[in-house]
Amino acid sequence: MRPLNVLVGVSACALAALTACSSSGSAAAKKDVTITACTFSPTGGHPTATGRIVNHSSKPSLYTIHVKFTDSSGNGDGVAAVAKVDPGTTATWHANGTLNAKGPLKCALSSVTRNAVPGT
Secondary structure, eight states, X not given: OOOBXXXXXXXXXXXXXXXXXXXXXXXXXXXXXXXXXXXXXXTSOOOEEEXXXXXXXXXXXXXXXXXXXXXXXXXXXXEEEEEEEOTTOEEEEEEEOSSOOOSSOEEEEEEEEEEEOTTO
């Protein structure tokens, strides 16, 4: 499954909130998500983080992943959303930073939200 753009993720989160789907905050959901690569553009462009999700819950879930990028000039952030990850399966995600990166780069998960997909 490929990550979807931020607008889709935000819309899905709003839908999940309106339909009273179960949600899992940062602590449980963060255990499902890992960062597998943290790269910056050699030309000083926007950094990229990629990673993996393993859904340890019992329901198909939507994930919203916030990444904090830290470089020599400060901080930036990025968001990835994956619309549906079935229980026990793996998906990949991709987040681009909002600011250009310079020098050494670190990526960290700021927060992860997992919501049950409506109607499942």
